[in-house]
Amino acid sequence: MTKPTNKDVSECLCRRGPDASSRYDVQRVPGYKAHFVGSVLWMQGRQLFGQPAIDNKGNVLLWNGDIFGGKLSGNTETSDTKVLLDALGEEVPLLQVMCTVRGPYSFIYWNNTSKRLWFGRDRIGRHSLLWQINTLRSMLALTSVAKKSRPEFQEVPACGIFCAHLDENNAVSSRVDDLISILKKAVKVRVKTQLDACQSCVICNAHNRSTGCKEVMGRNKFGGDLEVKSSVWGFKSEVRSPTEINAEIQDQVSADMNSVHIEDEGTKHVCQHCKTAVLFSGGLDSAILAALAHEFVPSGEPIDLLNVAFERPRPHREMSRKERKQGSTQRADKFDDVPDRKTGRQTWAELRQLHPERNWNFVEIDVSQEELCLERSRRISDLIHPLNTILDDSLGCALWFASRGEGTLVLPSGDNSGYISPARVVLLGMGADEQLGGYMRHRTTLGQRGWQALLAELRHDLARISTRNLGRDDRILSDHGRQGRFPYLDEGVISYVGALPPWHRCCPIPSLPPGVGDKTLLRLAATKLGLYKAACLPKRAFQFGSRIANSKEKASDVSDRL
Template sequence: MCGIFCSLSSDDDTQPAHVLKSCLTNLLSRGPDCSSSALFRLESGHVLELFASVLQTQGKDLCPQPYNVDGNILCWNGDVFGGPLEKEIVSQKQSDTAVVAKHLSECVLQGSSPVEVFSTITGPYSFIYYNRHNNTLWFGRDPVGRHSLLISFSANPLHFCVSSVAHSSVPNCIEVPTVGIFEIDLNTFCTPNGLYILLHSWCEMEEEQITDYCKDIPIPVIKKCTADFQYLFKPLTVSHMEPNELVLFPNLDLLQKASLVEKMNYISSLKEYHENTINLMLLIEHAVKVRVLTNVPLCKNCMTEKTLMVNSCSHSKIAVLFSGGLDSAILARLIDKYVPETESIDLLNVAFEKKRGTSNTVGNNKKRNCGKSTLESSELLFDSIYNVPDRQTGLKTLEELQSLCPRRRWNFVEINISQTELQQERSKSIVHLIFPLRTILDDSLGCALWFAARGKGKLYGSNLNYESPARIIISGMGADEQFGGYMRHRTILKNNGWEALHKQLQMEVERIPTRNLGRDDRVISHHGRQPRMPFLDESVISFVKALPPWEKCYPNKNFPCGVGDKLLLRLVAWHVGLKGAAILPKRAMQFGSRIANSKENAADVSDRL
């Protein structure tokens, strides 16, 4: 994970220095291993400044940025997990930054477009690239939008800024759309008639579509060309015949009266569902494998100058955002396969203090605790305050993992956040990381992710203070949209049928790049950790997207919550032995951790930000 930044301004403008200074703390937090900058004075009299901070997760040696090859400068925040460049990175044990920069420079020398390089990369990324030979500036995000990139623009005087993360004081700041790669011709951009951005779109797009996607960019965006690229989110034209339930489930009459366990045993035995389960499990497992193994052999604490001679350590290098629910349980189970038995794995479980007046639990506990010692009463009261739904499911699933993986040391980190600490950190840091987003949902999810990713709490079972030293955080983001995990999916099927549900699921998958992955990246990366999301691996998305809706989920009256929603993913959990987690009902993080108020409208602007 890296913090990348670029500003273009007139020579006598003081605003760039102010913007970089305001963003600097957040940029440095993303890349604690090293940082540097590069300054270029253009023939137009303008100044181009690039800055990057680095968190090393690839390559034998640390690769400082901005990275220079033949005078061309790359600021890279990404992971190459697949494609032709991956083989070169793995075989030569190089940093992906160096390999990507080398191939970009080769494109420049051959007179071809840098888009040719990015269209071959599988994995999350955002980047800024200065082609000094042609005096062009390129920037963009991967087609899924997994890594953050923001832009800010002011006309008088001219100031254009691109950054991984900003500060709420930065004016006119928006997220870079994930529709393609953007190019600025610096020879003309600083002239009255040259103020526009060129777009190399991922797929064929009408002018109205480009205008809609780029409507928040305060500069005209002109399509230059379409990348030669198999776009992941291209709408499917395949229509599916409605399923015959009696053919799909021959013993449906018996199934209606069966328990959840009996239903899962029966469905998992059906040939079509079994084949899909195995295929999906293998894809998720490979996505987990590459995200776990693409890392350095030292934890954050041991990655210092004094210990660089040490080849490895046994501390946790991988952490999981862990509610104990279906998604995080599957990921933890598969991660265990690729982490050495001598290393621990951190399970980060966050809970927020209940707001006063929202429950009478505390009062009831006081009555129950009469006659107990002051110490015993305070401990019970503390436990009840933070005994939120995600804590309960987390501990249940921990028991399952301990049973399935008895040799593994699971560090279940109880992250308990008081209302006072929430308010302090929200105003101090989180508001600037969530920016430019400002809704109640952004607030609640952003805060929950920030505290969870900080990894600071108490170890379950020992009550010892603990802060995770992991450099990588694995997250289950993207599962609900793909596998029909929301209550609205059940409602749509009930009211409008399978074709309507198919269209809804397709729309939600196609909208993944425009959702809030950039926000989540900014929040998690603030702690010098790299977020990785196996369910948003390109191969997983492609496989799931091609399935008919009833092979992903079956949310009707015969398959209640805990079975029908995210059915295929539940079958994967069942297959790997997670019999309890497989039938847990879905619960959103903001409600499971008790940070959100269900009476608030998630889409409203938050007055707390």
Template sequence: MCGIFCLLTASPTQFEWNKTVYEHLKRRGPNWSHDLSVRHSDLCCQCLFSAHVLHMRGVLTPQPIEDRAGNILLWNGEVFGGVTVTPEENDTAIISQRLMSCSSPSEILSFLSSIRGPWAFVYYQKDGDYLWFGRDFFGRRSLLWKFDVGFTTLTLSSVAAHTSGPDQFGWKEVPAVGIYRIDLKAVTEVVTFELYPWEKEGYDLTSICSDTTQVPSGCSAVLNQSGLLLPSPVSTLNTSTPDSINETEIQANLHPSIKDLEQLLASREKISEVNSLVDVLSEAVRRRVQSLPFKVEDYSLDTDQATIAILFSGGIDSMILAALADRHIPPHQPIDLLNVAFKLQEPKTEKDFVKNPKKHKNKITRPAPQTSSPFDVPDRITGKAGLEELQALNPDRRWNFVEINVTQEELQKMRRERICHLVYPLDTVLDDSIGCAVWFAARGTGVIREGDQKRPFMSTAKIILTGIGADEQLAGYSRHRVRFKMSGHEGLVQELAMELGRISSRNLGRDDRVIGDHGKEARFPYLDEDVVNYLNSLPVWVKADLSLPRGVGEKLLLRLSARQLGLGQSAVLPKRAMQFGSRIAKMEDSREKASDKCTRLLSA
């Protein structure tokens, strides 16, 4: 993974680094930093390329990488399939070689669409003087852009900097709708992007280019004149619906149990589908835990330093990732389970009720639950229970359950200094809550328990697995249940199609920026192309049965897979959003809505 940056300008003014942007880029890529400028006498513009490399596989390859033909590549990605990269090779070098052999736009598009894995790139093609850039089909790597009209300057960057006050030339996320090309010979006061869209179902290609909210002010986007499309790496979603709809009322008061899953597993058809999902997910995890820049024998048997960490709540998504990682990581290596908790606030006292009797009228007051620690939030409790299940599955593995405890003072400090810049240009209450929770979790600084004792611990794992993509594909959110009640299976299919289509702009760019700030790389097994292909092939009622109660019906196929893997109570835990499970949402204004603009980010 890397921090990449490109500045295209038609102005002769001297470029000066924004200190905050440069520091964030360098933290993303602590192993190598270098700048390279390109200007030709027959061009009216110049380009500055800057790369900051996090070494992940093969021999460290310095970037920007310039080939013998004068092409320049900035690559922030990982190749997990589609293109052959041996363990000894570096994927940046392979990508550069393959791009150099492309002689036409169609060949470049064909090659890029064949890559399986997350990526964002900027590529200067000397033959013709073109600048190409874009993100993968799901947008799993961040890429931002902005255009300064006064200086006729276009900037592309993995990460930006938040500035207080209005900014008419602010940053935007490069939409993951295709690959863009700029003809450098035609750059004047206006920059035009030629778009080569991904072949996605439901795309209105005309509206993509006319949507001025996505394109930087002062720029324009047009479809490429050849009508070329990037072949989609995943199949279209199965939109079939059952002949008859299950009219059974949802019994929310039932307590789901493992026996419910075992009864469903008795079906031979279910067993086949469950085994297929386990197989494809297992392979996705294997690709992501074995593509490492070092040999496993370099780690001594008694070390507690892990190579892989998991954002871990004890819920089904992270439990399955841990169970599958256990299959593919050598048994002497630990696995870090990163569990974040925000300090619980003091419970309301009796005086509060006396002062505001109207506010609390008709409310049933219950004593606050007794906890042994102000950090015993829901995700900490389920995380510890999940740890016990994993220890039962493999008692010989060292599972580093890292308790990451965050106070309000530290949250406010780090939001102001770092996190507000990383979440930007997103700005909602939800972005703030999840961005902060993921940043502290990924940092990996906390304590681990050894018997009755605790000791300080910092995770050294450079790879962090995250469960993003499971809820979006398997109807894990409460809004899916609402849509199902209102519109049945047809409405649920439409909702799931929308979820996967917008995941790049809602989650992935933000989380890549937040996790990358620690010099670590986010990997998303549930968004592996083969996993998405398999889930897209199944009818919706196989993946989820929302006529069943919470804890069973949503993500049903995944819950059955968890039980098949030997997991216990974690397989029937209802979905709990990270902002509530970690209790960060309780630290701030409880009257806020998730979609509100977050004043804490805007004023940081």
């Protein structure tokens, strides 16, 4: 049924789960051999719960996920793995149990009684799961990550829960049961024809009474329309919820695997090292996540702001003596000039001004071309697999170095030092552009085809985010023994935003330039949080902001560097 995991893949799994690793073989499978290998990143519960997890009925669970909501949530003393294993072992259909789970996950579950193997990803696709199906050999292999030398592996679609049934005749049949449609909870929006002219857009009406970005986003203009004000408050509340959950879960376990709360002669102490990091370009999306994280991370803990910058590719020529002599100075200058480094420092200063009591660790991660080429070849290309485009290359490499968290800790005093982030959770802004009209093509669609077409494109962008981004991003982040969190892709956020008309999310019309018309709801939320400068920053793609990408290359082409 499953193929033994080779040594190379086992090493990748152990980097994802550095705290515990084990293997379990199921013997009583008609005509098949079943091998389960699990590695654990300890994030939940007072005690580490190893995997593969086996109950007294012989059922086996491999679980990579978090239960943030639903009837199985709320038990902070016990690992989610045990909670789910116990629930699946009861006389309740598996689909009925999984429909109650709110949170990111991928899983593999062997029901020893029915001889069925269940597996799948959450409906948004936030966690990776790959499969290889060989019908000639009647073999199925499932893994979170695989080497590019195994091109037969592909991503399991995030479209439902899969089931492989092994009957007594040793025949394998499979079927797909849709779990929940990605936009099932979204309210259908009826758009009248006259709205194509933007006559009823409350955001545009606010703009008609203003002269520019500062007035639209400023204190006096914000919240003038009750309908928009309600949308902003609702959106802010929905994004805050998953951020709060992320902080609470981390408080259970410190980065060195000791309990956060240590008893010492009746006195309770709390670890003061950083447990939460933000992938931080300084732009709108990451600025809001940092500000919300501040509300829930204990006041004594720092928050790491991970800011990555890449060296431009140099011409293939020998450096002059003068260039070698000035090498260190030039190195500092060339990274200072990277766009995301500039906005990162600007928004870092804004956060310090808003919340001076918080220790904001601004971590400058500088990547040379030599190091980029080395790590791409050594590890990153395997993690990006089975994706292979130029866009996958640039985004995957940028995310890998950023989430590694190794760089220079910059202090306002100028007393900088080398630093490696101990945070186990990294907050990321993926999903904001897709839902809130952050791309230039959204502006083009509205201008050429109107609001109904824009709404359709926003839904399409969200529906395909699992195949374009999230599996790859999970493999990249987890390689450092960290867990990625995507608050903008929380089920509650998606449901809330999906019920809003598109003109409450954005208004990318010609009279509202980039930095105002795109992701307008998010920009208004930023002003509510006091982030007035970040609220007006234009959208800039991560690969260009960090300066890893070459604008002359076509993003969809296959990369010869992978």
